[in-house]
Amino acid sequence: MDYKDSNSIIKRLNEIKDIPTLPIIAMEINRMLESYDTSIEKLSTAIEKDQAIASKVLRLVNSSFFGVRSKVTRIRDAVVLLGFDSVRNIVLSVSLVKAFSGALSQNGFDIADFWRHSINVAMTSKKLSELSKTEEPECCFTSGLLHDSGKIILSQHFSGLFESIMMKVLSENISFTASEKTLTSFGHEKAGGFLSAKWKLPVHLVDVVRFHHTISQRASNMNLVKIVHAADVIAHALTLDQDLFDQDAFNKIRSRMNETVLNDKALGPHLKKVGYWYPELSENIKEANRFFAQNA
Ligand SMILES: [Fe+2]
Ligand SMILES: [Fe+2]
Structure with missing residues (x-):
């Protein structure tokens, strides 16, 4: 194919x-x-x-x-x-x-990791909405849980592609998205967007899935897309055991974050202070992970 x-x-x-x-x-x-x-x-x-x-x-x-x-x-x-x-x-x-309870860990896809990351992004999106007061917290939480749903579709139904993406991630030490881009024009953003549209989800949720890496101006709710993008970068760049008041935390997220998001009037100031609010949030994220592991 x-x-x-x-x-x-x-x-x-x-x-x-x-x-x-x-x-x-x-x-x-x-x-x-x-x-x-x-x-x-x-x-x-x-x-x-x-x-x-x-x-x-x-x-x-x-x-x-x-x-x-x-x-x-x-x-x-x-x-x-x-x-x-x-x-x-x-x-x-x-x-x-x-x-997604039927999804299997296969072809380099780990369902437990997938949920840990999704919950992390959901919780961080919710926190960013509370800090920036731009979007409704529960909507941000749902968006975070949903944002990478395309990875489930790719890993379960396009296993050859998913495996090649993961092999390149490991051999070249690059991000999933960077690896994906070299192999397909229809990555996890589009696959997840397809699923969300098929589910007839509200358009702002479909768009957050479609544009969480590309930050397209076509998104129906740019604030939401920016929040989830920022939360995704934070989830990848920082560990949950970050030292308290780590001044370097912002430097760790800066290089991976889209410029428009970094310079956003409502979000930017809170992103600069990520090292100050992330330690407390990470305790909540750990608790959320425990909750979902027990209640899924
Ligand atoms: Fe993603
Ligand atoms: Fe993600």
């Missing part, structure tokens, strides 16, 4: 029968939030119909790292407290984990 030819990859993608599917409840909620007559009651009842998802949503909302102050025991209370959009994003986050 010619991986340089996007059309033949798209053709193959359309033919895959066992492509991951979102739980019905997530699709239903996306539809409900597009209509104007959705009430708190209607939304809560719909979520509660899927007991497994509902209890995971409550567990996540009440987890220590998620940052909701009061204890929430009913979905209805979560909707009142957090709002429709936040709850939609939390349902989506829980659903994503379920949708």
